[in-house]
Amino acid sequence: MAAQPAKDISTQELEQKQEWWWIAEKKRSKRLDYLRKAVWKKGALGGNYAPGIKVDLEIPQLFTNMWNFWKYDPAMLRRAKSMAHVLENMPIFITDHAQLVGYMGTLPHTLAWRVDGATMVNEELYNEPGVMPEPEQESLKKVANLNAYWAGNTAVDKLARVLDPEDAVKFLSGAIGWGAPTSAYGYSGKDYEFMFAQRHGFKDIIDLIDENIEKAEDLTMGKPGPEILPVYDRIHNWDAMKIMLNAAISYAGRYARLARILAEHYETDPKRKEELLRVAKTCENVPAKAPQTFQESLQYDHFVQMLARLEAHEGAWPARPDYYHWPMYEKDVIKEKNITREEALDLVGEFMIRAYEVGGFGPRWAREGLQGITGTWVWTLGGVNKDGSDACNDLTLAFLQAARLVRVANPTFGFRWHPKVRDEVMREVFECIRHGLGYPSIRNDPLLIQNAMHWHGHPLEEARTWVHQACMSPCPTTKHGVQPMRMASATANCAKMVEYALHSGYDHVVQMQMGPKTGDARKFKTFDELFAAWTQQMKWIINTLVRTVNLGRYKDPEFYGRPFLSAISERAVESGLDVVSPVGDRGNCWVTGFTWVENVDSLAAVKKLVFDEKRYTMDELLTALESNWNGYEQMRRDFVSDAPKWGNDDDFVDEIMVRCLQEVAKHSKEIKCPSGNNWPLLPENVSGNIHYSSIVGALPNGRRLGDALYDGGISPGPGLDKKGPTAVLKSCGKIDHVGDGRAFLLNQRLSPTQLAGEKGYQLWKAYIRTWADLGLDHVQFNMVSDETLRAAQRDPEKYQEVIVRVAGYSAHFVDISRKTQDNIIQRTVQGI
Amino acid sequence: MGRRDQWKQVQSGIYDPSLKARSVEERETVPDIACSLCKNFAESAYASDGRGLCKVLKIGSDISVTPNVYVLEGEVGYPAYFTTDASSCKYFERMDFIDTDGSEVADPNFRRVQRQMEKKFK
Numbered sequence: 037m038a039a040q041p042a043k044d045i046s047t048q049e050l051e052q053k054q055e056w057w058w059i060a061e062k063k064r065s066k067r068l069d070y071l072r073k074a075v076w077k078k079g080a081l082g083g084n085y086a087p088g089i090k091v092d093l094e095i096p097q098l099f100t101n102m103w104n105f106w107k108y109d110p111a112m113l114r115r116a117k118s119m120a121h122v123l124e125n126m127p128i129f130i131t132d133h134a135q136l137v138g139y140m141g142t143l144p145h146t147l148a149w150r151v152d153g154a155t156m157v158n159e160e161l162y163n164e165p166g167v168m169p170e171p172e173q174e175s176l177k178k179v180a181n182l183n184a185y186w187a188g189n190t191a192v193d194k195l196a197r198v199l200d201p202e203d204a205v206k207f208l209s210g211a212i213g214w215g216a217p218t219s220a221y222g223y224s225g226k227d228y229e230f231m232f233a234q235r236h237g238f239k240d241i242i243d244l245i246d247e248n249i250e251k252a253e254d255l256t257m258g259k260p261g262p263e264i265l266p267v268y269d270r271i272h273n274w275d276a277m278k279i280m281l282n283a284a285i286s287y288a289g290r291y292a293r294l295a296r297i298l299a300e301h302y303e304t305d306p307k308r309k310e311e312l313l314r315v316a317k318t319c320e321n322v323p324a325k326a327p328q329t330f331q332e333s334l335q336y337d338h339f340v341q342m343l344a345r346l347e348a349h350e351g352a353w354p355a356r357p358d359y360y361h362w363p364m365y366e367k368d369v370i371k372e373k374n375i376t377r378e379e380a381l382d383l384v385g386e387f388m389i390r391a392y393e394v395g396g397f398g399p400r401w402a403r404e405g406l407q408g409i410t411g412t413w414v415w416t417l418g419g420v421n422k423d424g425s426d427a428c429n430d431l432t433l434a435f436l437q438a439a440r441l442v443r444v445a446n447p448t449f450g451f452r453w454h455p456k457v458r459d460e461v462m463r464e465v466f467e468c469i470r471h472g473l474g475y476p477s478i479r480n481d482p483l484l485i486q487n488a489m490h491w492h493g494h495p496l497e498e499a500r501t502w503v504h505q506a507c508m509s510p511c512p513t514t515k516h517g518v519q520p521m522r523m524a525s526a527t528a529n530c531a532k533m534v535e536y537a538l539h540s541g542y543d544h545v546v547q548m549q550m551g552p553k554t555g556d557a558r559k560f561k562t563f564d565e566l567f568a569a570w571t572q573q574m575k576w577i578i579n580t581l582v583r584t585v586n587l588g589r590y591k592d593p594e595f596y597g598r599p600f601l602s603a604i605s606e607r608a609v610e611s612g613l614d615v616v617s618p619v620g621d622r623g624n625c626w627v628t629g630f631t632w633v634e635n636v637d638s639l640a641a642v643k644k645l646v647f648d649e650k651r652y653t654m655d656e657l658l659t660a661l662e663s664n665w666n667g668y669e670q671m672r673r674d675f676v677s678d679a680p681k682w683g684n685d686d687d688f689v690d691e692i693m694v695r696c697l698q699e700v701a702k703h704s705k706e707i708k709c710p711s712g713n714n715w716p717l718l719p720e721n722v723s724g725n726i727h728y729s730s731i732v733g734a735l736p737n738g739r740r741l742g743d744a745l746y747d748g749g750i751s752p753g754p755g756l757d758k759k760g761p762t763a764v765l766k767s768c769g770k771i772d773h774v775g776d777g778r779a780f781l782l783n784q785r786l787s788p789t790q791l792a793g794e795k796g797y798q799l800w801k802a803y804i805r806t807w808a809d810l811g812l813d814h815v816q817f818n819m820v821s822d823e824t825l826r827a828a829q830r831d832p833e834k835y836q837e838v839i840v841r842v843a844g845y846s847a848h849f850v851d852i853s854r855k856t857q858d859n860i861i862q863r864t865v866q867g868i
Numbered sequence: 869m870g871r872r873d874q875w876k877q878v879q880s881g882i883y884d885p886s887l888k889a890r891s892v893e894e895r896e897t898v899p900d901i902a903c904s905l906c907k908n909f910a911e912s913a914y915a916s917d918g919r920g921l922c923k924v925l926k927i928g929s930d931i932s933v934t935p936n937v938y939v940l941e942g943e944v945g946y947p948a949y950f951t952t953d954a955s956s957c958k959y960f961e962r963m964d965f966i967d968t969d970g971s972e973v974a975d976p977n978f979r980r981v982q983r984q985m986e987k988k989f990k
Contacts, residue, residue, distance in 0.1 A: 082970070160915070162917075210974075400970070
């Protein structure tokens with residue numbers, strides 16, 4: 037007998053079956069339903085793009101033609117003129133039923149390709165199966181020609197020539213870290229205070245720039261002297277910013293014209309015609325002027341995001357939409373009632389879908405490390421205002437409600453929890469988690485504000501503006517606080533710290549002497565000798581990555597540069613410097629610590645079984661590790677089951693965690709970013725634990741080469757936290773979440789059955805109170821049953837819309853690799 | 869040779885300048901005995917464009933000249949590309965399993981997901 041179609045099943049029954057995706061389909065408007073189903077999924081399925089997704093070749097060609105034409109211009113001006121040519125000539129489209137417009141490709145199924153970023157990525161694209169537009173042979177020729185033009189001349193090529201060659205080679209081994217130290221890729225904060233709080237439209241910014249040029253020309257046309265020499269370059273930079281702003285206004289104007297043409301010549305439905313004319317009016321107003329309506333506010337933001345992503349491959353989406361769009365929402369929905377709340381909810385849902393649509397061609401390591409998505413679009417909700425009062429509002433609720441209707445895996449939310457959050461808001465947060473979205477993650481706002489002040493010296497009011505720069509790290513949205521480029525290459529594969537300590541810096545996977553020669557571990561007589569070796573390897577890995585990133589940042593105005601991002605940043609508009617210049621940036625860098633907890637469990641296992649109990653010798657351990665535990669299965673099991681594991685409130689191993697973190701924290705203050713600020717550690721993983729599973733060798737926690745690594749941050753190993761959720765929280769509470777690092781990711785799985793109904797909400801709320809009392813800064817939940825996940829593995833077609841929290845982001849379960857799926861199922865379901 | 873010069877040599881091997889000049893035809897050709905078919909070739913997990921290191925030969929080796937130069941001692945592997953012709957290399961050992969799928973994860977020892985390999989083996 038055929039299964040009953042979901043549309044005929046009652047909502048109550050679907051709720052009981054926890055098939056929230058069918059409920060969403062029933063409840064959302066026809067418009068949202070169409071837009072959600074019409075959008076192309078750009079995230080990689082494991083490491084591959086989905087069938088039908090193609091790379092956009094038109095924009096790279098337009099850009100390259102003009103880049104070649106303006107070859108004698110200074111870097112920033114050349115980029116601005118080339119980008120303006122793209123904006124004037126790239127094909128544009130408006131999706132049926134859409135009220136918000138703008139995309140970074142020329143067609144809805146295309147991935148943007150940043151051709152001037154890295155030759156390695158360009159070559160990877162040439163070799164990538166499935167992504168070339170038809171006819172393939174013609175596309176291959178185009179790509180080969182573009183690659184030949186850019187080979188040796190991309191941002192990464194230029195940086196590679198000035199890096200120390202040893203650092204460059206070791207970085208390129210892929211063993212110790214990932215990322216590309218250039219603003220061509222990475223995470224770019226936006227100066228929302230300048231654009232939204234201070235209400236600057238692009239024409240207002242052009243006026244500011246004109247005033248600055250006028251003052252600068254008083255100098256360059258005045259008395260000669262050394263002080264005026266840098267001013268010439270700044271005038272060129274201001275010209276570049278103006279070119280970008282004017283081109284952006286024209287680009288929006290093209291959408292306005294298209295919408296008007298569609299409305300006046302093709303649309304027969306009077307309601308849709310009215311909508312298209314409103315789209316036209318919106319695009320005529322923004323980004324030229326500051327937004328006057330809620331729709332304009334969202335459209336302004338979306339244009340900014342698309343323009344920034346046309347300029348660079350941005351891997352994250354720092355944003356705080358309920359805060360910066362609240363004034364126009366309040367005006368239109370609450371005070372003047374120009375639109376209904378349902379209409380506003382439609383706009384919010386579409387705003388999320390438009391973000392979900394965004395995708396650029398990324399290298400395989402990024403696809404594997406961020407399976408199912410194209411970047412970490414973690415939008416920040418809640419928190420406090422600059423004066424410390426509760427910032428949650430009706431738009432916060434609208435975003436949480438819209439999320440359950442559209443059920444996209446990207447963007448996700450991070451919720452800034454604080455003691456003054458109203459129960460009504462907490463219930464909406466919980467509903468999203470209960471519906472299996474895996475978001476919002478919960479962030480401890482008071483603690484993270486304190487952390488931002490501790491590590492980077494942000495003044496209190498500035499710290500209170502913080503948004504998620506990527507998955508986890510809080511960064512302000514202000515003139516001096518905003519971080520214009522944060523490169524993922526300060527992302528350490530931390531499991532290598534203990535691996536190298538055991539092998540005197542030699543990497544048996546990439547067959548290279550990587551770290552310092554810290555001595556033959558077979559001869560170590562005490563745990564402290566091993567720990568000293570670990571400390572040296574830790575410093576070497578962090579130093580190598582940070583040196584690379586620091587140089588990348590310092591040279592970026594010359595090697596890449598961001599004229600558009602500069603034009604929307606108060607600091608750059610005021611100074612005439614490219615915003616990626618470290619000058620005037622307070623600096624809020626962090627080292628992302630992938631595969632961190634393996635260090636702790638491995639060191640604890642060696643300490644207990646080798647040095648304390650003397651059940652095995654270092655020689656036996658090293659021999660077993662060199663054999664990848666093959667032939668040593670009983671010994672491996674001893675190292676798994678007889679050694680204490682992090683997350684069980686066991687001081688033996690918890691003290692090692694704290695000792696390791698404190699050692700890193702000490703070093704974090706010894707190394708500095710280009711602004712002179714600190715580099716604290718932030719343990720988290722995305723799906724790097726799977727990417728690195730074939731790159732990290734056998735470890736003393738019983739792991740073999742190829743086994744999935746732990747899911748990250750300070751989360752206990754999957755299935756190894758055996759003493760319940762309170763023990764996990766207590767272990768994590770032994771860490772000083774201010775002084776020991778920048779932030780600490782904690783994944784937890786909860787039972788959807790236990791947390792059903794009002795009782796479930798109260799249980800969860802009590803859990804959050806304990807979490808806050810113990811001083812943790814982060815927690816995120818998966819609340820999808822094993823039964824559903826196993827069913828999705830067996831029959832993926834039926835479970836296309838099941839979402840899970842991976843680590844720092846969410847993904848559709850069917851889009852992640854089997855290994856990642858198994859890793860999530862393996863996590864302990866905590867009864868609370 | 870000083871430290872910097874030694875590593876410069878490695879770096880120049882990894883940044884193969886010949887990539888720049890290759891035609892489509894050259895790019896599409898996978899020799900019958902190529903490094904990508906050898907179990908001693910490990911692709912880079914960072915630059916997934918087909919470059920990698922030999923697990924037997926070390927830097928200073930050269931399998932493109934006659935006679936081949938084999939260096940077996942050293943701290944860095946010999947840089948090669950998945951289409952590097954290995955027909956004259958005496959350390960070539962054909963792999964039994966070629967992974968051209970790519971829906972799972974990086975494995976420097978087995979992964980060969982370049983489009984050209986897919987065409988050759990699927």
